[in-house]
Amino acid sequence: MPMFQPSRKDGIVGFEGGGDGRILDLDTAVKDGVLGGVPVGGYGGGVGEKLDLKKMIEELNLGEVPSVFICPISLEPMQDPVTLCTGQTYERSNILKWFSLGHYTCPTTMQELWDDTLTPNNTLYHLTYTWFSQKYVQMKKRSQDAEGRASELLTNLKKVKGQARIQTLKELHQLVVSHSTARKTVVDEGGISLLSSLLGPFTSYAVGSEVIAILVNLALSSESKTNLMQPAKVSSIVDILNEGSVETKVNCVRLIETLMEEKDFRTEIVSSHSLLVALMRLVRDKRHPVGHLPGLGLLKLICSHKQVRSLIVSIGAIPQLLELIPILGPDCVELALFILDVLSSVPEGRQALKDCSNTIPTLVKLLMRISESCTDYALSILCSVCKLSPEECSLIAVDAGLAAKLLLVIQSGCSPVLKQRAAELLKLCSLNYSDTIFISKCKLTRTIQ
Numbered sequence: 001m002p003m004f005q006p007s008r009k010d011g012i013v014g015f016e017g018g019g020d021g022r023i024l025d026l027d028t029a030v031k032d033g034v035l036g037g038v039p040v041g042g043y044g045g046g047v048g049e050k051l052d053l054k055k056m057i058e059e060l061n062l063g064e065v066p067s068v069f070i071c072p073i074s075l076e077p078m079q080d081p082v083t084l085c086t087g088q089t090y091e092r093s094n095i096l097k098w099f100s101l102g103h104y105t106c107p108t109t110m111q112e113l114w115d116d117t118l119t120p121n122n123t124l125y126h127l128t129y130t131w132f133s134q135k136y137v138q139m140k141k142r143s144q145d146a147e148g149r150a151s152e153l154l155t156n157l158k159k160v161k162g163q164a165r166i167q168t169l170k171e172l173h174q175l176v177v178s179h180s181t182a183r184k185t186v187v188d189e190g191g192i193s194l195l196s197s198l199l200g201p202f203t204s205y206a207v208g209s210e211v212i213a214i215l216v217n218l219a220l221s222s223e224s225k226t227n228l229m230q231p232a233k234v235s236s237i238v239d240i241l242n243e244g245s246v247e248t249k250v251n252c253v254r255l256i257e258t259l260m261e262e263k264d265f266r267t268e269i270v271s272s273h274s275l276l277v278a279l280m281r282l283v284r285d286k287r288h289p290v291g292h293l294p295g296l297g298l299l300k301l302i303c304s305h306k307q308v309r310s311l312i313v314s315i316g317a318i319p320q321l322l323e324l325i326p327i328l329g330p331d332c333v334e335l336a337l338f339i340l341d342v343l344s345s346v347p348e349g350r351q352a353l354k355d356c357s358n359t360i361p362t363l364v365k366l367l368m369r370i371s372e373s374c375t376d377y378a379l380s381i382l383c384s385v386c387k388l389s390p391e392e393c394s395l396i397a398v399d400a401g402l403a404a405k406l407l408l409v410i411q412s413g414c415s416p417v418l419k420q421r422a423a424e425l426l427k428l429c430s431l432n433y434s435d436t437i438f439i440s441k442c443k444l445t446r447t448i449q
Contacts, residue, residue, distance in 0.1 A: 056133065069128045073094040081120070089124060146179035157169070173214050177217055213247075213248070237256065238275045267307050270305065271307060300342075313352050319352070333370055340381055344384040344385070354389055366378045368409060382425060383424070394428055403429055410422050410426070
């Protein structure tokens with residue numbers, strides 16, 4: 001049996017093979033408070049149900065586990081610990097795989113093994129089992145308590161008003177965020193319909209923000225989504241999107257995205273000037289970048305509806321997005337370019353892109369900078385703008401270093417379609433120059449700088 005030495009780091013006795021220590025059995029560990037003095041055995045204090053260690057580890061999915069329970073090879077909790085002759089303990093399947101790869105050493109100490117016997121570490125197994133059992137029983141009890149409390153809160157919600165209603169919603173919100181059983185209870189007991197009924201023309205911000213925060217954590221049925229798509233309820237969601245905190249705005253965005261997944265979704269729901277303005281306000285809020293990705297994600301979905309594109313252009317989305325691009329992360333830049341590319345498919349969008357002074361310089365800088373997709377979108381937009389006004393725009397583009405960037409695209413490992421588009425744009429840009437002057441414009445030194 002391996003030797004033990006106390007390890008304060010984990011707040012639990014650690015197994016360190018080969019050191020001076022004392023043999024610690026399970027009863028001693030529990031008596032001394034190593035595992036919090038929790039009795040070993042039955043589930044829930046004596047029910048007697050034998051719990052499966054693998055199931056407990058998977059369901060708990062704990063972020064922090066005492067290192068003594070962790071296999072040094074996989075860095076996962078051990079379910080079948082075995083000890084080598086060096087005194088080091090590993091998960092059986094992991095050490096067997098190590099041996100199968102031709103290694104005859106201890107993975108931790110790299111000592112050569114003088115004996116390949118794998119000794120089951122029963123004491124460590126029992127300690128691991130007891131520790132996870134304790135956590136599992138606590139989790140189950142909390143889940144059962146959350147289920148009952150969620151049911152109580154739904155009953156109360158039918159009766160209370162004013163500040164009491166807000167407090168009830170806040171508590172229910174915390175429960176559904178923390179417990180899957182609470183979410184299931186709310187769905188099973190008709191909570192979604194009850195919560196949806198609280199959204200309407202006279203809904204206060206305090207009530208509406210909590211209702212939406214709860215709804216985005218629930219699995220909405222097709223019927224529930226249809227109910228939420230009623231004009232009065234959508235109007236309430238848009239109002240809250242306009243005046244809410246950034247967290248509430250993100251929740252509103254998530255809820256609208258969920259509604260857009262419904263096959264009976266109607267385009268007029270997002271053909272709202274107020275909705276689009278609120279969404280752009282979230283996207284361009286530099287103080288709260290957490291809203292950029294969800295806001296752009298919803299705007300991308302809305303752009304898929306052709307009828308709304310001109311309206312998006314009319315609220316000034318194009319210059320706002322171009323101004324924002326330099327401070328965005330790669331994922332957000334790709335979304336912004338996708339949106340601009342889609343908007344360039346309508347005449348108003350192409351004209352707005354041409355009229356914006358930083359369109360061409362911004363897009364030229366992005367070529368071959370972030371990803372092939374970003375380069376593709378940027379080239380597509382540049383083609384749309386340059387074709388709209390070849391003489392004016394191609395001059396600006398070449399002065400911004402476009403010719404050199406296009407040569408890089410053509411010589412790169414990009415897709416043939418992308419190379420063809422770059423070649424066509426390069427040809428368009430060369431029409432205003434003599435061969436000698438255009439070749440001088442294609443020098444790569446400026447691009448590298």
